Amino acid sequence: MSAHKGRQNSGKTDFNRGFRGAFRFSARAVQLVWSTSRALTIGLALLTLIAGLLPAGIAWVGAQIVDSVVDTARAVQVDPATSLVPLFWLVALECLLVVAMAAAQRGISFCQSLLRAQLGQRVNVMILEKALTLDLSHFEDSEFYDKLTRARREASSRPLSLVNRTFGLAQNLIALSSYAVLLISFSPWAMAVLLLAGLPAFMAEAKFSGDAFTLFRWRSPETRMQLYLETVLAREDGAKEVKLFGLGPMLLDRYRSIFHKLYSADRRLTLRRDSWGLGLGLIGTLTLYGAYAWIAFTTVMGRITLGQMTMYFMLFRQGQSSVSAILSSIGGMYEDNLYLSTLYEYLETPVRASSGTAVKGADHSDGIRFENVSFTYPGSETAALIDINLHIRPGESLALVGQNGSGKTTLIKLLTRLYSPDSGRILLDGTDLEEWDETALRRRIGVIFQDFARYQMRVGENVGAGDVSNFEDEALWREASEKGMASEFIDKLPDGYNTQLGKWFNDGRELSGGQWQKIALARAFMRSQADILVLDEPTAAMDAEAEATIFEHFRAMSKNRIVILISHRFSTVRMADQIIVIQEGRIIEHGSHAELVQQEGHYAHLFSLQAKGYQ
Template identity: 70%
Template sequence: MSAPPQWDDGKHFLHRFFSVFRYSRRAIELVWTTSRSLTWGLGLLTLLAGVLPAVAAYLGQLIVDSVVQAMADYQTHGQVDYWPMLRFVLMECLVIVLISAAQRGLSAQQSLLRALLGQRVNEMILEKAQTLSLAQFEDSEFYDKLTRARREASVRPLALVNKTFGLIQNAISMLSFAFLLVQFSPWAILVLFLAALPVFIAEAKFSGDAFRLFRWRSPDTRMQMYLETVLAREDSIKEVKLFGLGKLFLQRYKDIFHKLYAEDRRLTLRRDGWGFALGLLGTLAFYGAYAWIVIETVQGLITLGQMTMYLMVFKQGQAAISASLTAISGMYEDNLYLSNLYEYLEQPVASDAGEATEGPDPSDGIRFEQVSFTYPGSQRPALQDISLNLKPGQSLALVGENGSGKTTLIKLLTRLYQPSSGRILLDGLDLNEWDPVRLRQRVGVIFQDFVRYQLLVGENLGAGDVEAFSDEARWQEAGELGLADPFIRELNKGYHTQLGRWFKGGQELSGGQWQKIALSRAFMRSAADILVLDEPTAAMDAEAEATIFEHFRQHTTQRMVILISHRFSTVRNADQIVLINAGRVVERGTHHELLALNGRYADLFHLQAKGYQLD
């Protein structure tokens, strides 16, 4: 990880400060499109809440002056007309009620918008994820962007809009207060602004420092989240307990926290220390104005009611200016965090060009022509000059050591990656010219690391064909083809049994049963004429494996089948066997042809057969 960010020396502060506000308009548009009615409500109540405090202050002056006048009338005439005082009291009471109602209305609408907007932003993040390539998900820097976007972006747009409306409200209040205060002295308005300015500058500067710290430590935050997952998930806790990793991982989790806490502590102390010191200027300014107004009152230049009003207006005006500048500082910070969201949402996406739904030569099947591929950020090619052809109705077995490039070849076939060089054709047409939806409809895949969905049994099968996701007849048909039906019927609720331990009543399966679920999932895609099985029976015993593949051969005679396996008893009946080593095809042929060749395949076959004989 790079060194921590250097704190801003202020040289380019103003440029950065104003440049980040470009996200404010987008945030307001986002809130507006989320709920126009609630946004209108926020605007109207903001206007009301901005004007009414000044009205209350003015009524306070009228109440005090009417009280003074009533006291003078009583001393002079011995009687008092209470109605003028009570009228102003009732009017101020009504204004206070309206202020309270406006504040409650703002709070309610903000809460509703927060829920709607949080969901909207999360949907945007997840929708964007569906358009990204596998390479982007396997990029650590991209994962940092995704982590930053998900952590803050769901709350920042509304926070920014709330501050924007709060700024408008305070601006209206300040104009109202200024109209009253200028009658006392224009200098009082200047004092209000100058007293609040130092705190604002400090807050804005430290907001930028906090954001740069947040971006810098994203990898540490992600590692802490990962360790938390490992220590608290059922699919990892077995090894953690067995290998005694709990203390080690928990200590690493604590160390990351203490490192992050130390950085937070340093920033917090600097931020609050400077905030307190500069905040004293505002306090001194208020009491200086307090003394000024008192002296003016004693000298008879203003009435007691005016003194009360000016003190209230000065105090509320100071609070409004401070709140406005704090809102601007907060908007600056929100804009910084929104840059994470839009940096993620604007991540470039490779175009899924291609509209073809059929090729010119269906009899040609799948063809690789001198295909090479290197993973992003790697110097060593994963595949080099791969050329092979699989005709309809034929089966192809890929064998080789782990890391030899077998699964990578499947990722290229399914267009999860693009070849670095060469091309792949289906039915005589380059894969890039195929409509991606149509292409993937033709392919049924079981990856070695298939997903174990925490869903119903039937939904685990239905995931293989989204168009038939809830089709119970298709569930059963696929379960029978994948040999999962017998054990599924023995479960508590059959195909409606909840799988996994995440939800109440969930039932866990054995590794072999999960693989039958995955195999059945591949059979859900009934329109697929290409079946890819990546170690589909690794968790099954030899007898179950033999049964599976005999059954499998009977039901895939019209399809192109690609099988990846380390068990030679599984691959020996394939029409074509390709041995891959270090990303290159080193041998190819039928099982008998490769044994006759007496090369690497024959060595591996005899070595494995000898192991079975020893058993």
């Protein structure tokens, strides 16, 4: 309950802050639309101006037609042919204005439709471009995912909505100004009545827009959980366990319960919003009919003509619609600004500045050094690595041994600059990693993580992903696949390297776990210039014979390179030149296989346990 109240209080703070700066993103939204398509933006502005001026002209011509009918009825008995001509011209003029109004509205719809498509793409690209600049820590932060979810759900449509409302506001202001010129001749109080009648409903709408936004921010975690449950229930990578363990009904019930929780909040807000809207909207209706009575009385008293009465009736009705539209546009702009804040909050997420410029180290023969390196993940109270010291020279191999969660993969994340150490330093070729250009550094490293990606793309593209500069190079695909021992089964696939993998698209083929790992190995070998190879459980899905073949082949291909291996299989680990044993983030043993077995410590104990399993 306290967390729920905390989120509600946070939402109220956001609302108050948003109300004070309700329109702070309007200029940025207009600039965004302008930069998306200047031609469409100018066309939309001109058509809006025309659509704003035409209604008053139509009302004025309508009044002239009514008065002309009265005058013509008297004159037609004297000269029928001549007296009807002005009336027909007025009717033709009103028809022309109505056609122009319809054309302007159609043009506005056309411009908005094209801008909506272009702008939706533009904003989504901005969101994805920002994602490419973020650190791994952002993607491992639940609050960041809430921020990203809000940006992707609403913000892509809000800039155009804000600009449309801005143009709509301008159109209705122009129309209202033209109405005012005509209404003032009836009474200076007429415009005041129109404006004041719409204010109560506007204030209520602005209040409930803020409440809706508060609700939107508060329920981001629940919305994200719904999306996750949809993924688990409806994707092939979760389908096996969902069916085998009978998880479907339970997860679906959880999905429904989240919906009912969100729906209840929506229902309460909708009931309050519509109840207040109905009550306050009656004020505007009563005002309109009060104005009608006022105009009718003035006509009966002979102060205005029948045509003027018709015109004022029309002006009051359209004027009230314009006032309502103006206030609605302002309320909508306020709401759009609130939602746009989620987009710019995401786009302005601080990014760690990379100041490194080095593309080569001071001493290429020095290899990799970890000097007193410690690291704790953001938000965690337990250190993942503590005072790590190690040195790997070119041509050497290092194996990391330890329980899951001991810090082995974290060490690799630091080496590849996905994170930076809290203390100590890491050097490559005698130069601190902080001084390296990140692109140049990562070009030196070929990595296979145990949770490597399985891209729903062609086989060749899955291999080519290891070197984006040679992504479409089929010759390199084949060479890397030979090194990764994947070419044998790839050649047997229906379309070879052009076979679609995964089940998301037509004719997709699914591979076994061992085959996917060979694809991942080939991907690492795509980086022909990489002289550091990092393999995190690279053969976990392979049988022992395949693993032995892979590593014999791998050792032959890895001369003059630094190889870092993480594995739980000691038949593989023992091939490394040096082995370190990590426990709870610390190095507790360090040496060759023979040295560690002779020490009869933790490594020797684990080795003997695994050896017994084969006896």
